Every structure is written in structure tokens, then in C-alpha cells.
Amino acid sequence: MTFTGHLGFTGAPLDRADNLRRDEAAIQALRMDPTARFLILEELKPLMAEGGKDLYWARRSEVPRGTTIFLGLTPEGDPRFAVDGKADDDIPGTATDARVAGTVLGDARAAIVAQARSMLDWHRRHGFCANCGAPTEIQKAGYSRLCGGCGAEHFPRVDPVVIMLAEREGKALVGRGPRFPAGFFSALAGFVEPGESLEEAVARELFEEAGVRAHGVRLGASQPWPFPSSLMMGAFAAADSFDLKLDESEISEARWVTRDEVRAALNGQADWNAPPPLAIAHWLLATWAGVEG
């Protein structure tokens, strides 16, 4: 595989230091540490610093009340947290859509946005126990919620998704969903279901969405996608024929494209738009087309 460009939201620069999460006193001490910094997310939008080129890391005195999770330690050992809240008006940070932040940051710092956004979103939507309906409480520095009713412990959710290029005789399959922007095509994708492997999910989704039977699934790379908390698994598969039968609730149009056509689209010189570098679909297409990253 040729393409070596940065895969969006990857690169995790922090040590998550999971061994500390159970030690409430240690986490509290880290929160009070003078080197502690906090990423504030307003309605799940991280604060970017003035100029919009970097995250805004708030000091403890600047932090609003709200769900707080431990992100990890910098290489220097300085603690980092994320907080779900509304920053004071005098704080020089701007709440920024996480996709925009991921694109602007363009490097490992975006992985912090992914971690913070997925975790805080999960807490927002998991205040109650799915097992008995009673309220749950945050614990373990944010990596678990405990039910006060039945005692069930709940963990943050990560939803595996397969995203794949079916290929045949020098052509790859791209499609567009009914709600995609005009002219935008991407790799087909779908959630992995209980009781199937990734390889099976790739074959099932290609058949369900496009009527394409495929074999020889090869896993390529993966990427977190924090909307809200997917794990995107990029794969390639060999299609058994070019025949398409679209499920139009999922795919309104699909086409087989050549490597030249993919390179043109990635350069903005085709009659269709390829996914942006933030998305693993870009990596799939660039890797398949042999583009240097």
C-alpha cells in the first residue's frame, strides 16, 4: 500500500494511563495539578484557540461545571481532561465543529478531539441503566457508568463499521447515498452486526447495498470516527462481477471507476467529488489508486 498520508483522527498523542482510572484520589490530584489542562466541548464542539489553528486548552480556573473525563497524560506527564460545558464568554476559544477541527488540525491532535467527543457524547445519552431504567453515575474517570439500581456497569460504546472498495479488472466501486452532497461519491460502508466477522460484514454490505458478490476481503487500516463513536475498518474485496442491483434506500447511484478516474477525483479534476483526507474512504481510494500520500 502506497498512500501514507495522515489518517484523520489517528495518532493518539496522549498516554491514556488506564491504570489510574480506578484510583479516584490520583485522578483528583491530576485535576488539581498546575499542569492540568482541559478541553472544553460546547454541545460536543471543541474549543479552538484564537486563529483557529490549535485546540484551546483551558486552565482549571476557566473550566465550567459539567461531565469531565480523563483523556490521559502528555509525554511530559501533564494531565489532560475533557469537559462537557459552556465556556465563559471571556475565554478566548471558539466552539468548532469536530469535523472542521479534525480537518484544520490535520494531525495527531485530532485524535484528542475524537476521544473527547465520543466519550462526552456517550455520557450525554447514557444517564440511565438500559438494564433496569434507574439513573447511572459516572465513575472510573469517565470510562464507566454504574447503575444505582441493579448495580450493572456500563462501558462506552464503540461501533465497528466496515468501509470497502470492491474491485474488479482495474475498476473500483464507489457509490452515493441519497443524502450525500451533489456529485459526491465514496466507498460503500455499513455497521458490523452481532455474530459476524468483519470479512462477512464486508461481503454482506456489498451484496445488500449494491448486489455485488465479493470474496478475498483484505483489511487495510482503521480510523475512529467520532460521530458519535464509530470505528471505521477500511477493506478491499474482489467483486465477482460488474453487475449492480442497488438498494436505493442506501445507495442512489454507483459506478465503477478506474485508477485514473480516482486520481482525477482526488485532485478535484473529475465530474465527481471524492471524500476529503479526513475520512478513511480517502485513504482507501488513494491507496488503491497508488497515490503518494
Next chain:
Amino acid sequence: MTFTGHLGFTGAPLDRADNLRRDEAAIQALRMDPTARFLILEELKPLMAEGGKDLYWARRSEVPRGTTIFLGLTPEGDPRFAVDGKADDDIPGTATDARVAGTVLGDARAAIVAQARSMLDWHRRHGFCANCGAPTEIQKAGYSRLCGGCGAEHFPRVDPVVIMLAEREGKALVGRGPRFPAGFFSALAGFVEPGESLEEAVARELFEEAGVRAHGVRLGASQPWPFPSSLMMGAFAAADSFDLKLDESEISEARWVTRDEVRAALNGQADWNAPPPLAIAHWLLATWAGVEG
């Protein structure tokens, strides 16, 4: 990769026919179809037929009341369902631990057990809405639950797990957890967290559990593991040194083993026991050691 043995719980012989799930009348018609058969799970244990070599597929007249999910269609188009309930005493089937069933079946039929067990377990533990605490109702043939309070829709959970062999100079790292059976060693493993890629999760877990820094993660194969609903992603990684620093809450003992030692263990001729063929850890070890499947 050499090993070609069957990966436990994979092979999905049914067409999940997800396009039918939203069509309540179609699903109801399939339930009433004379070719419909039902896999009954008692306390999440699938019924095996007399002799214990195959699943027991009940007719509609034999089916107890209980949560019912649509599994899919056979290649002949016959519908298959799974039911969470207690079978009548006169039904000639025996509730069997799903691990035992997976081992005895040893082929694609085990994938049905994985699908049924994960799905029914999820329904058991998700009768209430995590967002608001109100009761939820099963819908879409079992592939979703709808909250009667806030209207949130909830989907079955699949938890991605990385399981990996760190390798260095012809040796691979195996370890044992504090609760493993005596003499049993396996590949290290851990849950993928929100906001990280699989590759990052592999590196993080190797460092957290064994103090091993690694790079060059290669994804190999995957397997569903229905206890309750994991997706096991098998990987290899290049370790930067042999030095170990164990997190003894996770790993009580670890060792670097050669390919000869792995082959001996897989043949039951070593002073340690390797994982059984049902588990992807077996595939990882056999693949790494070059064993013919």
C-alpha cells in the same frame, strides 16, 4: 498466512435479508411460513438435537413465548428465527453452552449460534432507554429497540476487541490472565476505546498489559465472539524489545515463545496449553507458527 482452519463462529450460512426487517407484515408471514424454523435458547444456551451434533430447529408449534429475532433465510429461502425461552420438556433438544455448541458444530452453523446468542443477550439487558430511563420495545425484527418515552432508537451493540501477537526475532509474546485455567497461555487482548484506531489499540494494550512498545501492526482476520457480543480483531505487531513489565491485574505471567514451542503447544506437547481452535488466538498462533490448517 498459512493456517486455513475454520475460524470459530464464522461462515454465516444465512442471508440476513435486512431489507425485510422494517416490513412487519413480511416478517410475520415468514414466522407463519411452514418452512420456518426456530432456534430456542434457554438462558442463552442453544438447543442441540439428540446426539448433540447439530442444532435443534423447532417448528412454530414447539416454540415457547419469548423475545424472537429474525436470523435470516437459508439458501433455499426458508426463514430462521431465534427465541429466548424455555422449551417444553417433551422437545428432544438439550440446552447447551454456546462455547460447547460452537466447538461441536465446528463449522458455519456456529455462526448462527453467535448471532442468536449476542442478539438475545442484548435484548435481555436493554429493556430500558439509556437516554431517559423509560421502557423500550423491540422492533425491526429484533434489530432495534424504540423508546416509548423520548423516542430514541437503540441498536444492538458490537464491542471491537484487539487480540494480538507481539513478535521479535522469531519469538511471540503469550500471556495468562489471573483467572485463566492452570497452564493456559494466549494472545494478549483488550477492548478498543472510543477515539482510537485498531492499530493504536493494539499498541496501547501491549504497553499497558506487558510494557511492550510495538509498531508495524498488521491486521490478520476477525471473528465474532458472542460472550456477550465482541468482535475479535486478530493482529500482529513488531515488538521493540523483549523487556516485559506486567500489569498484574491483567497479566499474571507472560513469556516469549518460539515457533517450535507454539507448534508443540498446539499439538498438546508443551508445558503450556494454547487456546482451542474455536478462538481466534488459535488462528493467530497457528498462522504465526506456519501450521497447516
